[in-house]
Amino acid sequence: MVPPNCHLKIIKNRNYKYLRLRFKDFSTLLLTAPKHISEKECLNFLQDNKEWIATQINFQSQITYTLLEEKIFLFGEWIDFKDTSIQKLWQEFISTTTPSLTIKTKLQEFYQKELHSYIQLSLQHWCSLMNLYPSQITYGKSIRQLGCCYSKSHKIRFSLKLSLIPKALIDSVVIHELAHIKYPHHQKEFWDLVLTYDKNPKNIHLWFRKNHSFNLYLYKRIFKN
Ligand SMILES: [Zn+2]
Incomplete structure (x- = not known):
């Protein structure tokens, strides 16, 4: 085994x-x-635990393979990232199972910056279409909750886990949280509003059903200190 x-x-x-x-x-x-x-x-x-062992080996070989390919994982896919300092950081990160805290912190900053840039674009688009505006945006490290809208203050917190999922699905989360500014529940009016802007809010669950374990593996390695 x-x-x-x-x-x-x-x-x-x-x-x-x-x-x-x-x-x-x-x-x-x-x-x-x-x-x-x-x-x-x-x-x-x-x-x-033989299945767990096999899965870990499989994930490790998936990420070590990218050392040769010079790709990094961002927004749900392996991409060529031209910035050499990020490439170097990523290579240091994946060449050991226990990367140093300094490397992890730098990498977390990189992911947060990338996510924030995309969230800004997404909000610019959806806030004006839906005419709903959050009072503040923050980022957290939640594993289960991809987003969270505080009903009284209308602050929205996004999980950094979003930096590892496709951009179209980040839009789904943005629409979902913006809709909570108007409806702080998951009743019919809430879903009617969501469906006006997101034709397929279930796509995110389908994606996670397929990609959950690798995504979680990578997420924990990058974001859990
Ligand atoms: Zn919700």
């Missing part, structure tokens, strides 16, 4: 409460376990 070019390291310590698996680097799978856990229990744990 451990891939051929991967080395398994088991560390037992009485301070560990649970069995836990993670990749220390691309070729070392680390299993930490409480002291009393037997070798057999460790192997059973590996067996139970």
